[in-house]
Amino acid sequence: DIQMTQSPSTLSASVGDRVTITCRASQSISSWLAWYQQKPGKAPKLLIYKASSLESGVPSRFSGSGSGTEFTLTISSLQPDDFATYYCQQYNSFITFGQGTRLEIK
């Protein structure tokens, strides 16, 4: 099974900050990686697929990069609506999620 490890687990930041979340796979997954945003009591929302493709309707301040085993999600300028939990997901071999990164207000 492919394991996904996100870092950090919690990130404190302010509105306007640039933040980066990292996701590492236990083996190469090519570019078969997605990023989701989840708010309390809601289903996850797809942000990025195929490592760097922005889902329709998602603001351009979100971007993804990486391939193989290391990936990043970057939010270029944090907005109040961005404080949430973020998950990476590999779909190279079935599905595995990272443990999540909680983005909180500093």
Next chain:
Amino acid sequence: QVQLVESGGGVVQPGRSLRLSCAASGFTFSSYGMHWVRQAPGKGLEWVAVIWYDGSNKYYADSVKGRFTISRDNSKNTLYLQMNSLRAEDTAVYYCARPTVDTAMVFAFDIWGQGTMVTVSS
């Protein structure tokens, strides 16, 4: 609009069974592989199972293999999850989810249901 609506959750005793349903609308359900994903209270997301668009293949997480069965009725646009021998650790919100493309059974998920809560407790 494209929508998934889960139902069937509730409180059940350990060892008992429960069947979840996921009603799809707004897209050609019979063209997509479909998945179940769960989330225990305060925890992360865990993939549970996938079924091919025509029901020909089914795969499960090790944690539910042999106890849960995924199925679908394309004539009713409905996905199911039969959960047997339930354990306390199966307590979670259960989501059905659709891949972004119909050409790949396993992909990123662009459509999720609202989730249905399953609580396993005596």
